[in-house]
Amino acid sequence: MKDYHDPATSRPIWASGLILAVLAAVCTALVAYTNRYAAPLIAANEQKYLERSLQPVIAGIPYTGKLSESTIVIDTPHALPGREPVTVYRVFSDDGPVAALFVVTAMDGYSGPIRLLIGIDFRGHLTRVRVLQHRETPGLGDAIDSTRSDWIDQFDGASLESPPRDEWAIRRDGGQFDQLTGASITPRAVVKAIKATLVYFEVHREAVFAPPVTGTTNDNER
Amino acid sequence: MSADNGILQTLRTGLWDDNPGLVQLLGLCPLLAVTTSFVNGLGLGIATLAVMALSNTLISATRRWIRREIRIPMYVLIIASLVTCIELLFKAWFPDLDRSLGIFIPLIVTNCTIVARAEVFASRNPVAASLADGVAMGAGFAALLCAVGLFREFVGQGTLFARLDMLLGGEPMPGIVLADGGFLLAILPPGAFLSLALAVAAKNYLDLRRRRSDQADLRHSERPRSREDGA
Numbered sequence: 001m002k003d004y005h006d007p008a009t010s011r012p013i014w015a016s017g018l019i020l021a022v023l024a025a026v027c028t029a030l031v032a033y034t035n036r037y038a039a040p041l042i043a044a045n046e047q048k049y050l051e052r053s054l055q056p057v058i059a060g061i062p063y064t065g066k067l068s069e070s071t072i073v074i075d076t077p078h079a080l081p082g083r084e085p086v087t088v089y090r091v092f093s094d095d096g097p098v099a100a101l102f103v104v105t106a107m108d109g110y111s112g113p114i115r116l117l118i119g120i121d122f123r124g125h126l127t128r129v130r131v132l133q134h135r136e137t138p139g140l141g142d143a144i145d146s147t148r149s150d151w152i153d154q155f156d157g158a159s160l161e162s163p164p165r166d167e168w169a170i171r172r173d174g175g176q177f178d179q180l181t182g183a184s185i186t187p188r189a190v191v192k193a194i195k196a197t198l199v200y201f202e203v204h205r206e207a208v209f210a211p212p213v214t215g216t217t218n219d220n221e222r
Numbered sequence: 223m224s225a226d227n228g229i230l231q232t233l234r235t236g237l238w239d240d241n242p243g244l245v246q247l248l249g250l251c252p253l254l255a256v257t258t259s260f261v262n263g264l265g266l267g268i269a270t271l272a273v274m275a276l277s278n279t280l281i282s283a284t285r286r287w288i289r290r291e292i293r294i295p296m297y298v299l300i301i302a303s304l305v306t307c308i309e310l311l312f313k314a315w316f317p318d319l320d321r322s323l324g325i326f327i328p329l330i331v332t333n334c335t336i337v338a339r340a341e342v343f344a345s346r347n348p349v350a351a352s353l354a355d356g357v358a359m360g361a362g363f364a365a366l367l368c369a370v371g372l373f374r375e376f377v378g379q380g381t382l383f384a385r386l387d388m389l390l391g392g393e394p395m396p397g398i399v400l401a402d403g404g405f406l407l408a409i410l411p412p413g414a415f416l417s418l419a420l421a422v423a424a425k426n427y428l429d430l431r432r433r434r435s436d437q438a439d440l441r442h443s444e445r446p447r448s449r450e451d452g453a
Binding site: 013016019027031034038045049 | 284287289291292295296299300302303304306307310311313314315317321
């Protein structure tokens, strides 16, 4: 059987394959080379971004090193909110553990999961809570976002003692926390997730701060 | 449109006469999606311009090996690799801007203007002309992105040139704040369609007006000549 020839160039079809293969190799090399240049810069950027997004939650408590320096991942199944493994950023000072920053997911938001960054100091008091990601209704549920309203600030300093454990709910449910006008599912989900995280911390505090204390840098997250 | 029209004519074609967004109405998805602010539009504009210039150059440089039956896979390979490189560089150099543009940087690969220029121009013209064509078309697209971004940011947010630090680095820049808040519709998706429609209408209006005045000039200058002809 005769080779297929391009009528215009009368070159056989295998030559086309060869051209494509060579081009593919050249293009791959181009991408690989760019990646080799960019990868360290990208890693540094991500580290910086992570550090910057963790910063508000530590609320000015002194610490040493970097916030993202010592992370652990709590695998499923766990008692924390969400169905995914939970990353915990552990913060230390020279005197020992200072705080733990949990990235948890409240699964029962009004429209989809709400990712929360919850800072808890060593005594079990919240340092600060921030919403990392949500799809709540603009103008109603999105007030949980610190850029939209200061609703989330009411959790600063709260613990399982104040308000008492059974008052960890929004007002409408007989609790201590403000709800949002026109939205109760969203704040309910957030309060529930924060409470669950505090309870988890209370029970597992030793394990959360257990060694290895340093050197387990994990910058694959976020 | 051929290679010997000169750089100026090429630029004019890309920026105005045959603007990819305004006239060819290509690449509208990223155009509508990212132009919520000037800096977003500028960022995607730069990325698209870079990809277009480089892809036109590369395709023109390799055009003697391009064969009809494999030309589309070749374009796809070249364009996809270039977009990946640009994406990596954006992540390395402008991380905040990359985060703000999100998926639309990798999606430059689907911008049909790029493959259209490869097919119509770069695969049949010398390298220099193809580079000029890529730059012109990219600049035309980028200019439209910037204009729509500027307009939507101004109407929707009451600011101009906010967050230019995402491109330039340094501390967050608030830009020129003209009003506290704005008409939210402009930032939302319908605002994108309305803004683009206004831009297309404005271009057509300007063209129409110019054509009318050209015709008027022509009539004036033709009358004496026709008399001469008749004489």
